Structure formats: structure tokens, C-alpha cells
Amino acid sequence: MGELRASTGGCVAPSRLRHIDAWRTALSGIRSRSTRSVLSSLGIAVSIAALTAILGLSASNQADVLADLDAQGANLVVVTPVVGVDGDAAELPSSAPAMVARMPAVESVAVLRSVPREMHAYRNDLVPAGESNGLTVAAVDPGYFAAVGAEFGAGESFGEAGRALPEVVLGHEAARLLGVDLLGVDPLGVDPLGVDHAAQRIWVGSEWYAVSGILDPRPRVAGLDTSVLLGDAWAEQRLWSDHDASHIISLTMRVRAESLDTVRRMLAPTVDPSNPRTVSVSNPSALVATRAIVDDSMSVLVAGLAAVALLVGAIGIANTMVVAVLERRGEIGLRRALGARANHIARQFLLECIVLSGVGGIVGWAAGAVVVGVATTVNGQVFVLPLASAALFPGVAVIVGVLAGLQPATRAARVPPTTALKAG
Amino acid sequence: MTGESLEAETVLELAGVSRSFGGAVPVRAVDDVSLTVRAGEIVALVGSSGSGKSTLLALMGALDVADLGAVRIAGHDVSGMTDAHRSAVRARFVGFVFQQFFLLPTLSAVENVALGLLYTGTDARTRRSRAALALERVGLGARLAHRPSQLSGGEQQRVAVARALVGEPSLVLADEPTGALDSVSGAGVMRLLQSVAGRGTAVVVVTHDREIAGALDRRIVLSDGRILSDETRRVAAAHAAGVGSPSETEGHV
Numbered sequence: 179m180g181e182l183r184a185s186t187g188g189c190v191a192p193s194r195l196r197h198i199d200a201w202r203t204a205l206s207g208i209r210s211r212s213t214r215s216v217l218s219s220l221g222i223a224v225s226i227a228a229l230t231a232i233l234g235l236s237a238s239n240q241a242d243v244l245a246d247l248d249a250q251g252a253n254l255v256v257v258t259p260v261v262g263v264d265g266d267a268a269e270l271p272s273s274a275p276a277m278v279a280r281m282p283a284v285e286s287v288a289v290l291r292s293v294p295r296e297m298h299a300y301r302n303d304l305v306p307a308g309e310s311n312g313l314t315v316a317a318v319d320p321g322y323f324a325a326v327g328a329e330f331g332a333g334e335s336f337g338e339a340g341r342a343l344p345e346v347v348l349g350h351e352a353a354r355l356l357g358v359d360l361l362g363v364d365p366l367g368v369d370p371l372g373v374d375h376a377a378q379r380i381w382v383g384s385e386w387y388a389v390s391g392i393l394d395p396r397p398r399v400a401g402l403d404t405s406v407l408l409g410d411a412w413a414e415q416r417l418w419s420d421h422d423a424s425h426i427i428s429l430t431m432r433v434r435a436e437s438l439d440t441v442r443r444m445l446a447p448t449v450d451p452s453n454p455r456t457v458s459v460s461n462p463s464a465l466v467a468t469r470a471i472v473d474d475s476m477s478v479l480v481a482g483l484a485a486v487a488l489l490v491g492a493i494g495i496a497n498t499m500v501v502a503v504l505e506r507r508g509e510i511g512l513r514r515a516l517g518a519r520a521n522h523i524a525r526q527f528l529l530e531c532i533v534l535s536g537v538g539g540i541v542g543w544a545a546g547a548v549v550v551g552v553a554t555t556v557n558g559q560v561f562v563l564p565l566a567s568a569a570l571f572p573g574v575a576v577i578v579g580v581l582a583g584l585q586p587a588t589r590a591a592r593v594p595p596t597t598a599l600k601a602g
Numbered sequence: 603m604t605g606e607s608l609e610a611e612t613v614l615e616l617a618g619v620s621r622s623f624g625g626a627v628p629v630r631a632v633d634d635v636s637l638t639v640r641a642g643e644i645v646a647l648v649g650s651s652g653s654g655k656s657t658l659l660a661l662m663g664a665l666d667v668a669d670l671g672a673v674r675i676a677g678h679d680v681s682g683m684t685d686a687h688r689s690a691v692r693a694r695f696v697g698f699v700f701q702q703f704f705l706l707p708t709l710s711a712v713e714n715v716a717l718g719l720l721y722t723g724t725d726a727r728t729r730r731s732r733a734a735l736a737l738e739r740v741g742l743g744a745r746l747a748h749r750p751s752q753l754s755g756g757e758q759q760r761v762a763v764a765r766a767l768v769g770e771p772s773l774v775l776a777d778e779p780t781g782a783l784d785s786v787s788g789a790g791v792m793r794l795l796q797s798v799a800g801r802g803t804a805v806v807v808v809t810h811d812r813e814i815a816g817a818l819d820r821r822i823v824l825s826d827g828r829i830l831s832d833e834t835r836r837v838a839a840a841h842a843a844g845v846g847s848p849s850e851t852e853g854h855v
Contacts, residue, residue: 190678192686193693194723203720210708512704515665516765517693517721519686595665596657599700 204529221494222538225487230546234563256460272424283437288325291425297383317413332360333391342411499586511598520591527587535579539572613804614639619671631657633827644799646815649824697766699776705750718768736764756787
């Protein structure tokens with residue numbers, strides 16, 4: 179104190195505020211008006227929570243729908259022969275399954291083969307021939323069930339051993355109509371209780387067939403629920419009279435979802451290179467598209483509401499700042515007197531905006547994530563929330579906060595120090 | 603003042619300074635003022651309200667910019683400076699004390715004092731330790747953690763003085779520092795400011811209190827923005843004669 183300063187006529191370094199001190203100053207400014215700060219932060223938090231919830235819920239929904247559709251068969255493509263003018267279905271070439279299996283995006287191929295048209299399935303040999311219940315009888319290989327994604331509700335596939343035996347697998351509805359439930363039957367066929375085995379067999383064509391398994395309902399694979407499926411080796415040996423024909427009435431392929439369109443375009447020429455026009459290819463993706471459109475329209479609506487909420491949050495922050503600048507003129511004057519530059523003052527108010535909106539954004543994102551978590555748990559869905567939103571949404575909040583605080587902060591910086599000090 | 607202080611360095615120099623306000627018919631709040639204040643001097647700036655005291659004080663502290671003339675603080679001419687440099691002059695060379703104290707209510711005494719170093723780029727730890735020292739110097743070493751609301755008016759103003767002193771300024775400018783205090787607290791603050799001057803800092807006190815003004819070494823009377831008189835007296839003579847008679851004059855009018 180006692181030392182006398184030399185009169186240096188030279189330059190003075192500009193006054194400076196360390197970054198850490200600028201942040202501390204902003205935080206202490208916020209703490210001095212905690213209630214109002216919390217409220218204005220809350221406005222931002224609510225809107226960010228809404229945005230996060232929308233994003234998470236629609237993403238979870240979409241993932242769920244896609245998983246559901248994949249499980250149901252949205253990634254299943256069915257190839258059938260075009261029905262001819264005489265009403266008779268043509269057959270697909272016998273080379274078709276091998277050709278299709280060679281396509282890289284095809285994960286599995288299931289082949290459905292015809293049996294003689296007069297073969298129908300009945301509960302027993304006493305049922306009149308006309309009461310066929312509209313059930314379809316067809317021949318398949320043992321891999322068919324896995325290839326179409328069907329699961330067994332009871333029993334199991336006839337397997338390689340049963341492929342050449344009089345055994346059948348029933349679709350869910352077919353089993354109900356034929357009165358077969360397989361309850362009380364040991365999967366290995368050993369029956370210690372001596373249940374009447376007659377109840378577990380059906381009458382097909384002119385022979386008894388043992389029921390080895392019953393499928394769960396699977397409406398996505400057309401006709402499967404009302405099918406009676408017997409082994410293709412059995413059909414080959416006992417049912418088909420024309421052994422040169424392929425008897426293929428449909429191919430069901432599981433295709434990687436992302437290659438669905440490409441595969442669909444190439445399928446007809448692959449299945450029957452000489453007559454691609456006789457091949458009909460199903461279009462399961464139309465369903466996916468429909469569901470996605472429904473989802474999107476919901477998202478747009480709620481996103482609109484969230485945008486309004488964000489605007490209200492921004493107004494809240496702007497209002498808090500405008501009031502703060504008016505209330506804290508004395509403090510502004512003091513800080514200028516202590517050596518703050520105009521832009522130090524502006525920076526202080528802008529940092530307060532950034533903290534308020536940033537905290538609001540982070541809290542809002544977390545709240546939104548909780549909402550998504552609860553909703554997906556309750557609905558039994560998969561929790562999906564793009565991780566980028568954890569950075570993106572608080573970032574959006576901060577940008578909104580800065581825009582809202584820009585005008586008040588500039589105004590605070592422009593107040594002449596002498597005027598500000600008079601106000602105190 | 604004693605002979606040695608006449609040799610002391612000039613801390614504040616105003617040369618032909620004018621400042622006008624208003625629109626169509628501007629009012630000259632400060633009109634062609636020239637004066638110098640040396641290190642260790644304590645000056646009373648008196649005058650009726652509206653005489654331009656506060657405006658002049660703001661010009662002296664580089665809070666405001668003169669329309670005409672030059673203001674030199676610790677050798678730096680602030681007239682042509684940018685806001686950043688003028689702010690640096692305030693931060694490094696000037697300490698302000700206000701009638702309303704301007705303590706931030708949510709900060710403790712030591713935090714309020716540390717604010718005096720905030721815009722010098724000093725790190726937080728140093729700011730705090732120097733603030734604690736400054737508070738001890740004003741007799742509030744036991745009140746570091748108190749909030750302004752827990753302190754008396756006189757104590758609050760001493761915290762404000764400590765904040766002005768913490769940066770070891772060349773010049774302390776006090777605007778009615780006793781205006782909000784009772785006479786006992788006010789006298790305490792004035793003694794404090796006199797001891798500050800005694801350690802070599804130039805002090806300018808704006809006051810309308812004749813008693814306070816009379817107790818100081820030098821008195822500048824302002825009227826309508828102009829210096830009416832500028833008198834310096836020997837402290838010893840002033841003490842002996844009560845009111846005292848001028849023995850030295852440093853007028854610039």
C-alpha cells in the first residue's frame with residue numbers, strides 16, 4: 179500500500195475475467211434468485227422431456243413393431259405360381275428351392291408341396307367326406323416349420339424319422355376343428371397313463387395319421403393355421419403318382435429386412451428363369467410402411483406440442499433475464515466499477531442462460547428417458563432411446579436459452595455504469 | 603499536507619475536463635475542471651446537490667468519459683481508451699466506495715471483498731487470501747463468513763472499503779461514504795479512509811457533510827460544474843484551530 183507507483187504512461191492490459199470465474203459468477207447469480215431460476219429452468223425441462231419421450235416412445239414403438247412384424251413374418255416373402263386360366267395352379271420348377279437358397283439375402287427357404295386334390299383331413303373315418311372343414315392338406319420337409327417361424331404349442335415336428343411315416347403337424351385352427359390337443363401325451367410317445375391314442379390321430383385321405391405336433395397361431399403365414407402338414411418323403415412314396423412333377427405350390431423365404439426390395443425384384447427370374455411371369459411374389463413390406471406412416475403422424479403432432487413448450491420455456495428464460503437485468507442494475511454498476519467490461523456483463527447473463535437452459539435440458543432429457551422406460555416396461559416393449567438425443571436435446575435447449583438471453587444480456591451490457599449505479 | 607507529500611507522485615490529473623448531458627439544450631454537469639491529486643492526499647469534494655460532484659467522481663474513476671479535456675489516472679490517459687482498457691484502469695488503479703455499499707447479499711463478507719480482484723484475472727485462492735487480509739486491515743478479521751445482512755451498516759461500509767482496497771489501488775473514490783450511516787459509524791469509516799490516505803493512497807471523498815469535509819486536508823468546492831475553491835490546510839493547524847484557516851492553496855480555477 180505504502181509504495182508509490184511510478185507514472186507509467188504506457189498501455190494497460192485490458193481487464194480480464196477468467197473463464198472459471200465467469201462460470202462461478204453466473205452460478206452465484208442463479209443461486210441468488212433460486213426460485214425463479216428453477217421455474218424458468220423447469221419450462222425448458224418440460225419441453226425437452228416431451229421431446230425425449232416422443233422420440234423414445236416412437237423409437238421403442240417402431241422397434242417393437244418391426245420386431246413384431248419380423249416375428250410375424252414381415253420379412254417373409256412367399257412365392258407362388260400364378261393361377262392359370264383353367265383355375266389350376268401351376269407348379270414351380272423343382273430347381274427353384276436350390277436357386278432361391280443361393281441368393282445371399284435369403285436366410286431360409288421353406289417348400290410347400292401339394293398332395294392329390296381329393297385328400298382331406300377328418301377327425302376319424304366316420305365323418306362324412308363333405309365335412310372337410312376347409313382344411314388344407316400339404317406336404318413339407320421337417321425344416322419347414324422353423325423356416326416360416328412357426329412354433330409348436332404342443333408336441334413337435336415329425337422330424338427326419340417321421341418324414342416318411344404317416345405323421346402330421348396341425349395348424350392351430352386345424353387342430354381345434356379336428357379335436358386334437360395332444361394334452362397328456364408324452365412327447366416321446368410313451369404314455370404311462372394309457373390315454374386313448376385314437377384321440378391323437380386323424381383320418382387323412384384313406385389312412386390314419388398320427389399327430390406329432392400342433393403349431394401356435396401364426397396368421398401372418400397365409401393358410402398355415404388351417405393346414406394339415408405331412409412329410410414330403412411320405413408323399414413321395416405313397417401319394418404322388420406323377421414323380422416327374424415338382425409338386426411345389428409355394429416357397430416361403432425369410433429375407434434380411436434391409437434387402438427385402440432387392441430380393442423381391444430378383445425373385446421371379448430366379449425361381450423360373452424361362453417364365454418369370456408365371457411367378458407371383460408377395461409384398462409384406464407394404465404392411466411395415468403402413469405402420470410407420472401411422473407412427474410418424476403421431477410423432478409430428480406431439481413434436482409440434484413440444485416445440486410450443488420449448489417456445490414457452492424460452493419465453494420463461496427471456497423473462498427471467500429481463501427482470502434480472504432490471505433488478506440487478508446496481509450489481510451491474512458495481513461490477514463495472516470493479517473493472518468489468520461491457521462484454522463481461524453480457525457474458526455473465528448469457529452464461530446464466532446457458533446454465534438455466536442446459537440444466538433444464540439435461541433434467542428434461544432424464545425425465546423423458548424415465549417416461550419412456552416406464553411406458554415401455556408397462557407395454558412390455560423394448561426400451562429404445564437414441565443416445566445422440568442425450569447430447570442433442572440439451573444442446574437444443576442451450577441454443578434456445580442463448581437466443582432468449584441475447585437481448586437482455588446485450589441490454590445489460592449497454593447500461594452506462596453511472597446510470598446503473600444510480601439505480602442501486 | 604506535509605512537504606514530502608508535495609513531492610509525491612501525481613495519481614490523478616484532470617485537465618480542462620467537461621461533461622454534458624441532455625438532448626436539445628445540453629447541461630454542462632462538469633465544466634472545464636482541472637485538478638491534480640497526489641499520492642497520500644485525502645480530498646473532500648463538496649457542493650450542493652446538482653453541483654456535479656458525482657459526475658466529476660465518475661470521470662475521475664474512468665466510469666464515465668469526458669466530452670472535453672484529459673483524465674489521467676496513475677499516468678494513463680483514459681480519454682481515448684477502449685472500454686476494455688478503461689475497465690482495466692478501474693480494476694487496477696481505482697477503488698470505489700458507494701453510499702449504498704453495493705454488497706451482494708448472497709455472498710459472504712470475504713467473497714464480497716474478493717470481487718474487487720475478480721476483473722484483474724487473479725486466481726480464486728489469491729483473491730480470497732488477499733480479501734481476508736483486506737478485511738483484517740479494516741478491523742473485520744472476525745467477520746469473514748458473515749453475510750451483509752448479519753453486519754451493521756458501519757461494518758458493511760467497512761467491507762465495501764476493504765473491497766475498494768483489496769486491489770491496492772492508487773486512487774480511492776468514495777461517493778457519500780457516510781451518507782447511509784449514523785454519526786459514530788460514519789466517523790469510523792472516515793478515520794478508516796484517512797488511514798488509507800496515510801499509507802500513500804490518494805483518496806477523494808464526495809460529501810455534503812461540512813463537518814466531514816472540514817476534517818480533511820484539502821477541500822474542493824464545486825458549484826454548477828465548476829471549481830469554486832480548492833484549499834489545502836495543514837492538518838496540525840486544522841486540528842488546533844478547529845475549523846482552521848487556509849495556509850496553502852492549490853487552486854486551478
